[in-house]
Amino acid sequence: MIVEEGQEIVIRVRGLAKSFGTHQIWESLDLDVYRGEILAIVGGSGQGKSVLMRVITGLVAPDNGVVTLFGQEEHTLSEEARLEIEKRWGILFQDGALFSSLTVLQNIQVPMREHLNLPQSMMDDLAFLKLSMVGLRPEAAHKYPSELSGGMRKRAGLARALALDPEIVFLDEPTAGLDPIGASEFDHLIRKLQQTLGLTVYMVTHDLDTIFTVCDRVAVLADQKIVRTGSPAELQSKPDHPWIEEYFCGERARAASPAEERRAVS
Amino acid sequence: MLKRDNQFVLQTETEAPGFRVELRGTTFRLVATGAWTISEAAVLDEELKRLKVPIPPSSEFTGEMDISGIAEIDTSGAWLLQRTAGAWQRGGLKTRYAGATDSFRILIEEVHRRGQGELPEIDQIPPLQQFVETTKKSATSIWQDTLALTSFLGEVTVAAARAVREPWRFRPISFIHHLDYAGLRALPIIFLICFLIGAVVMQQGVVQLSYFGAEVMAVNMVAILSLREVGILLTSIMVAGRSGSAFTAEIGSMKMREEIDAMRTLGIDPMDTLVLPRVAALIVALPLLTFMGDIAALVGGGVMAWVMLGLDPPLYIDKLQEIVSFRHFMVGMIKAPFAAIIIALVGCLEGLRVQGSAESLGTHVTAAVVKAIFLVICIDGIFAMFLAGIGQ
Numbered sequence: 001m002i003v004e005e006g007q008e009i010v011i012r013v014r015g016l017a018k019s020f021g022t023h024q025i026w027e028s029l030d031l032d033v034y035r036g037e038i039l040a041i042v043g044g045s046g047q048g049k050s051v052l053m054r055v056i057t058g059l060v061a062p063d064n065g066v067v068t069l070f071g072q073e074e075h076t077l078s079e080e081a082r083l084e085i086e087k088r089w090g091i092l093f094q095d096g097a098l099f100s101s102l103t104v105l106q107n108i109q110v111p112m113r114e115h116l117n118l119p120q121s122m123m124d125d126l127a128f129l130k131l132s133m134v135g136l137r138p139e140a141a142h143k144y145p146s147e148l149s150g151g152m153r154k155r156a157g158l159a160r161a162l163a164l165d166p167e168i169v170f171l172d173e174p175t176a177g178l179d180p181i182g183a184s185e186f187d188h189l190i191r192k193l194q195q196t197l198g199l200t201v202y203m204v205t206h207d208l209d210t211i212f213t214v215c216d217r218v219a220v221l222a223d224q225k226i227v228r229t230g231s232p233a234e235l236q237s238k239p240d241h242p243w244i245e246e247y248f249c250g251e252r253a254r255a256a257s258p259a260e261e262r263r264a265v266s
Numbered sequence: 267m268l269k270r271d272n273q274f275v276l277q278t279e280t281e282a283p284g285f286r287v288e289l290r291g292t293t294f295r296l297v298a299t300g301a302w303t304i305s306e307a308a309v310l311d312e313e314l315k316r317l318k319v320p321i322p323p324s325s326e327f328t329g330e331m332d333i334s335g336i337a338e339i340d341t342s343g344a345w346l347l348q349r350t351a352g353a354w355q356r357g358g359l360k361t362r363y364a365g366a367t368d369s370f371r372i373l374i375e376e377v378h379r380r381g382q383g384e385l386p387e388i389d390q391i392p393p394l395q396q397f398v399e400t401t402k403k404s405a406t407s408i409w410q411d412t413l414a415l416t417s418f419l420g421e422v423t424v425a426a427a428r429a430v431r432e433p434w435r436f437r438p439i440s441f442i443h444h445l446d447y448a449g450l451r452a453l454p455i456i457f458l459i460c461f462l463i464g465a466v467v468m469q470q471g472v473v474q475l476s477y478f479g480a481e482v483m484a485v486n487m488v489a490i491l492s493l494r495e496v497g498i499l500l501t502s503i504m505v506a507g508r509s510g511s512a513f514t515a516e517i518g519s520m521k522m523r524e525e526i527d528a529m530r531t532l533g534i535d536p537m538d539t540l541v542l543p544r545v546a547a548l549i550v551a552l553p554l555l556t557f558m559g560d561i562a563a564l565v566g567g568g569v570m571a572w573v574m575l576g577l578d579p580p581l582y583i584d585k586l587q588e589i590v591s592f593r594h595f596m597v598g599m600i601k602a603p604f605a606a607i608i609i610a611l612v613g614c615l616e617g618l619r620v621q622g623s624a625e626s627l628g629t630h631v632t633a634a635v636v637k638a639i640f641l642v643i644c645i646d647g648i649f650a651m652f653l654a655g656i657g658q
Contacts, residue, residue, distance in 0.1 A: 122342075128383070129341060130341070195369075
């Protein structure tokens with residue numbers, strides 16, 4: 001366990017480098033994720049936001065650098081230790097990535113079935129509980145992913161990510177493709193679940209509304225590294241980077257930001 | 267997972283997950299300790315199920331869930347507590363929680379609120395009825411498949427007629443692409459298989475016919491058999507396995523990702539773009555492949571005849587010219603376009619029938635290959651009867 005300034009660091013990334021062919025994505029990337037926070041990763045397209053998530057979760061190997069998960073360096077982990085760590089996180093992929101040949105309920109039970117030895121009745125009840133926690137109606141339980149709408153698939157994916165009561169959830173563009181009402185509901189859902197379950201949330205997002213309503217901290221990917229981290233308000237009031245300025249002080253940001261609104265009224 | 271923020275409890279001092287029930291005054295207390303998390307849930311569930319609901323002697327008795335000893339809790343732990351509390355409540359004990367921190371309380375309340383609904387039941391069909399229904403379904407599916415294939419043949423014919431009238435509808439690039447994939451690239455494997463089968467049939471024929479002293483007749487057998495049956499059958503089966511399955515998989519995955527719907531909305535007819543080029547490509551490719559298969563089988567037979575009978579190539583060719591007439595060759599070749607139409611139609615039709623799931627894609631690819639091979643062999647049988655009838 002790494003503790004710094006009274007906060008526990010659950011994920012620490014140091015000196016990460018990755019390139020695809022001749023295209024260098026990051027040269028030396030540093031990032032800390034604190035326990036219990038909602039962290040948003042933002043950056044222009046092609047800056048490797050999703051790749052960073054994939055590197056941290058071990059789906060893609062970095063060229064160089066160290067990822068430390070719960071105080072253990074990722075590349076030193078044995079197979080069993082890796083499995084133990086995988087039980088401590090849940091991942092929501094962009095379109096849910098539900099298994100298409102299983103019903104929603106069975107999808108949620110997959111991690112339980114793989115990692116634990118629970119009686120079927122208990123798995124049913126727990127999966128149903130998770131289903132209702134993410135705001136899906138009971139009728140959705142026996143449906144197949146292809147019978148669900150995009151928003152419902154995201155919710156079902158989130159329920160599967162929460163199946164083992166993880167400590168961290170990774171969300172890849174959780175509100176992309178949802179209508180504003182659905183997106184705002186999803187924001188509140190994330191905040192609510194984070195408070196109820198004591199989650200740490202790591203999300204890749206573009207959505208300024210999400211950033212201003214639920215995120216505690218934002219990390220900005222640009223120039224092949226994390227150029228700045230800070231609360232959304234901080235980044236907006238002191239954007240000392242052209243990309244941050246454009247992102248947080250542009251037309252859309254002004255519409256989304258509560259601070260700007262207040263300033264405009266007063 | 268929520269942890270109790272207690273600086274004084276060291277990791278080693280936390281108790282094992284568990285509980286005990288005690289009666290203090292008029293209060294039944296369930297004292298829970300340790301980590302109530304999903305990794306311990308199976309054990310806790312079993313022990314809690316064994317626990318009898320206390321029967322209150324009078325109405326002033328109450329229940330209490332003392333969770334001050336719980337170090338960690340998650341939704342499964344909260345659910346187990348909630349289930350027990352619910353059972354006590356129903357048994358006539360007014361039950362409350364004691365020793366919950368704020369975060370624990372939020373979780374327990376959320377679990378209580380969310381756990382209210384009922385999981386909808388799946389209709390269970392009795393096994394006998396299920397058996398009858400599956401039988402009925404597979405029996406009617408034969409008829410439905412026939413109907414579907416016939417109507418699909420009609421659609422393709424209409425599309426082909428339209429393409430003849432309006433040639434710009436036809437997609438030459440797609441046609442050439444499939445001709446390359448289903449035709450040219452299938453050549454090595456078809457050549458190899460037919461060569462080997464030709465050789466094997468010749469070898470067996472020589473061995474068996476030597477009992478009658480008629481080894482040389484094995485050449486007749488191989489020549490006639492290859493040209494009339496083996497060449498076309500082997501080639502069709504290979505193409506059905508190789509290209510029929512690919513057609514289903516390609517069109518099926520496009521269907522899964524709504525690409526076919528997208529085409530329709532853009533005013534593009536999938537018949538023109540997907541089905542017709544494939545059907546046309548196979549109609550051209552399969553006779554050519556069959557021809558190559560015939561040649562390969564004859565070559566394979568020739569090699570074996572040279573080895574076993576000492577029939578050198580010039581002699582073998584002389585012998586072939588004596589035995590084989592053009593009609594034997596045509597009997598095989600005439601079947602090729604029909605087999606091609608069947609393989610392409612079944613492959614495309616099964617692809618268009620794919621539903622949303624990966625499992626469905628697998629089922630339809632399997633069905634495409636099985637049905638195509640079955641129908642090719644059926645057609646071969648019908649041709650055999652017809653040709654025997656007209657004396658060919």
